[in-house]
Amino acid sequence: MSRLFLLPNLLCDEADAAWHLPAATGQIVASxxxxxxxxxxxxxxxxxxxxxxxxxxxxxxKTLNEHSLPAELDLLLQPLLQGETWGLISDAGLPxxxxxxxxxxxxxxxxxxxxxxxxxxxxxxxxxxxxxxxxQRFAFHGYLPREAPLLEKQILELEKKSxxxxxxxIWIEAPYRSAKLLEALKTSLHPATRLCVAVQLTSPHxxxxxxxxxxxxxxxxxxxxxxxxxxxxxxxxQGDSKFGR
Amino acid sequence: MSRLFLLPNLLCDEADAAWHLPAATGQIVASxxxxxxxxxxxxxxxxxxxxxxxxxxxxxxKTLNEHSLPAELDLLLQPLLQGETWGLISDAGLPxxxxxxxxxxxxxxxxxxxxxxxxxxxxxxxxxxxxxxxxQRFAFHGYLPREAPLLEKQILELEKKSxxxxxxxIWIEAPYRSAKLLEALKTSLHPATRLCVAVQLTSPHxxxxxxxxxxxxxxxxxxxxxxxxxxxxxxxxQGDSKFGR
Numbered sequence: 098m099s100r101l102f103l104l105p106n107l108l109c110d111e112a113d114a115a116w117h118l119p120a121a122t123g124q125i126v127a128s129x130x131x132x133x134x135x136x137x138x139x140x141x142x143x144x145x146x147x148x149x150x151x152x153x154x155x156x157x158x159k160t161l162n163e164h165s166l167p168a169e170l171d172l173l174l175q176p177l178l179q180g181e182t183w184g185l186i187s188d189a190g191l192p193x194x195x196x197x198x199x200x201x202x203x204x205x206x207x208x209x210x211x212x213x214x215x216x217x218x219x220x221x222x223x224x225x226x227x228x229x230x231x232x233q234r235f236a237f238h239g240y241l242p243r244e245a246p247l248l249e250k251q252i253l254e255l256e257k258k259s260x261x262x263x264x265x266x267i268w269i270e271a272p273y274r275s276a277k278l279l280e281a282l283k284t285s286l287h288p289a290t291r292l293c294v295a296v297q298l299t300s301p302h303x304x305x306x307x308x309x310x311x312x313x314x315x316x317x318x319x320x321x322x323x324x325x326x327x328x329x330x331x332x333x334x335q336g337d338s339k340f341g342r
Numbered sequence: 343m344s345r346l347f348l349l350p351n352l353l354c355d356e357a358d359a360a361w362h363l364p365a366a367t368g369q370i371v372a373s374x375x376x377x378x379x380x381x382x383x384x385x386x387x388x389x390x391x392x393x394x395x396x397x398x399x400x401x402x403x404k405t406l407n408e409h410s411l412p413a414e415l416d417l418l419l420q421p422l423l424q425g426e427t428w429g430l431i432s433d434a435g436l437p438x439x440x441x442x443x444x445x446x447x448x449x450x451x452x453x454x455x456x457x458x459x460x461x462x463x464x465x466x467x468x469x470x471x472x473x474x475x476x477x478q479r480f481a482f483h484g485y486l487p488r489e490a491p492l493l494e495k496q497i498l499e500l501e502k503k504s505x506x507x508x509x510x511x512i513w514i515e516a517p518y519r520s521a522k523l524l525e526a527l528k529t530s531l532h533p534a535t536r537l538c539v540a541v542q543l544t545s546p547h548x549x550x551x552x553x554x555x556x557x558x559x560x561x562x563x564x565x566x567x568x569x570x571x572x573x574x575x576x577x578x579x580q581g582d583s584k585f586g587r
Contacts, residue, residue, distance in 0.1 A: 103471050105461070115366035117461040121358070194467055194477040203474025206552060214471050216350070216362040216544075218461035222439055226348050226459050229448025232439040236481035236509075264481075299461075307451065 099210040100182040101202070102129065103192045105217020106143055109324075112299035114146060117218045123147035125215065130181040131157035133173055135196060139188040161185070163197050170204045177210050191219050195239060195269070221267055224295035224326035227305040231330060234264035241268050245281070252285045259290075259331040266329050272322040279313075279320055279327075286310045286329065293328040296320065344455040345427040346447070347374065348437045350462020351388055354569075357544035359391060362463045368392035370460065375426040376402035378418055380441060384433040406430070408442050415449045422455050436464050440484060440514070466512055469540035469571035472550040476575060479509035486513050490526070497530045504535075504576040511574050517567040524558075524565055524572075531555045531574065538573040541565065 102125055107117055114122075126132075126147045134140035137158055144153050159173055177183055185192045185201065191214075192198040202212055221237050238255070242248050255266040270278045275296075282292055288311035295305040302323070308316060347370055352362055359367075371377075371392045379385035382403055389398050404418055422428055430437045430446065436459075437443040447457055466482050483500070487493050500511040515523045520541075527537055533556035540550040547568070553561060 113366070114364075115369075116364050118364060119359075119361050120363070120365040121360035124360075191467060191471060193471040196477070198471075199474055199476050199478075202472065203552065206474055212472055212550075214468050216461070216463035216468065219464065219467055222436060222464055222467065223459050223461065226436060226438040226443075227447065227457055229438075229444055229451060231444050232441070233444075233484050234482060237479060239478050305457075307448065 099177040099180055101177060101205050101210050101212045102182070102184040103198070103202070103212065103214040104184045104186045105191055105215055106139070106186050106189055108189050108218050108220050108223075108299045109297065110142065111301055112218070117299055119215050119217065122215060122217075126184065127152065128182065129156070129184045131159065131176060131183045133159050133161050133183060133185045133201065135162050135186070135188040136160070140186065143186060161197060161201060165197065167200075170201055173201060174205055174208060174210065177205065178208060189220075191217055194219060194221065195237070218299060220269070220295070220298050220324075220326050223298050224293065224305065224328055225265055225267060227295060227298075228265065228293035228307050228328045228330075230265040230291065230293060230307070230328055231263060232265065234262060236264060236266055238266065238268040240270065241278070243274070248278075248281060249285050252282060256286055256290055256329060256331045259329055260333055264330075268327050270325055270327065272324050275323060275325040276320045279318070282327065282329075283310060283313050287331065288314075290329055290331040294318065294320070295326040295328070296323045298324075298326065344422040344425055346422060346450050346455050346457045347427070347429040348443070348447070348457065348459040349429045349431050350436055350460055351384070351431050351434055353434050353463050353465050353468075353544045354542065355387065356546055357463070362544055364460050364462065367460060367462075371429065372397065373427065374401070374429045376404065376421060376428045378404050378406050378428060378430045378446065380407050380431070380433040381405070385431065388431060406442060406446055410442065412445075415446055418446060419450055419453060419455065422450065423453060434465075436462055439464060439466065440482070463544060465514070465540070465543050465569075465571050468543050469538065469550065469573055470510055470512060472540060472543075473510065473538035473552050473573045473575075475510040475536065475538060475552070475573055476508060477510070479507060481509060481511055483511065483513040485515065486523070488519070493523075493526060494530050497527060501531055501535055501574060501576045504574055505578055509575075513572050515570055515572065517569050520568060520570040521565045524563070527572070527574075528555060528558050532576065533559075535574055535576040539563065539565070540571040540573070541568045543569075543571070
């Protein structure tokens, strides 16, 4: 029976695998006949945790990333359609969440491949858990636009959306643009809106700060070129939440 | 140093912990001075995996659920403010995602408690991974309204939203209402909209079916009183996706 395993990766190299990867990960990796990866470099760092040098050398790797063409999906699935069991990993976190794995899964299922997922780290959900913001309703937006006027427009739309349906609004930013984005948020958002910045999650340098924009404006937060998740929750009036925040 | 651990729970009793819980979970549970739980019954099933009978009897449990009053948060945090390390678990999956833990985390952090999360299963993200729908942008809505006219209005709004920003829209339904909701979706959605129903995730009875509404209308899917996650992705025209679905 053809199988595709969606395997979790750590969010960063310094993360503790015992805290963030299921115990069976290594055993399943060792049983695979090949691995579909976002980048070979990250894949080798991943495999090194679980396999010997010889096992690694014998493991076929195929690449699926944002440069892959639609026709390549069929090639990637060929060994699975001949009965092999392969894995899919992302460079960080869960495959198919904010990465290009979804179309491969859709095609695999259409062709009768059984797709199974192991649980693992998601910077989106971990940031949401640590933010203290509502997890009853939330939306993830990937990256926001870079051009200042478009960015401000979307920031204000997300704030309005959060206020309208009491939801958390979540997005990510490239490390080298995080500090600039934080300044834009401090300028554009309402003073009562709460903003959480979650930086380098699961690493020893993890920080997760949740404050109102009024508080952020008085707060100095050194944000270097670090991967960050941004979350906002906006309230109609202060003290609107059940628990009086 | 006061610490609150956000600990993952399995999505169902039959799930394989080696696939879905990090290896360190048991060791951290055994080190806790107490556990804040959604229900004591589910908590005891959880603890039984990791602790001896005597260890379980010695572990203080406190309850936090949708009936908890705001004033109770201070009581829950009291031992942590005296330097103890406690855990927080949900009845299933990750605490603070679609459960009432968020306000506790917000209050804990305000009072200087260090909050740390282990990675683990989320039915929302696993359904999204297995759906084959885009994980670049998505929104989770909890439960939809029950009254037929309100339900239909929201279904159509979510479909419009998915089409407008190429996102996946996700929600859950109580087991005894899943079959009825599926019928409503088959009736209300556009034939080209794709619907995924993910049932009993991580259990031996797991099924995850992604089809267009036109296909669902010809498909008989026995949906008993089972926990289910529903996802839609709507396309402007058929074949709109990069990979021509």
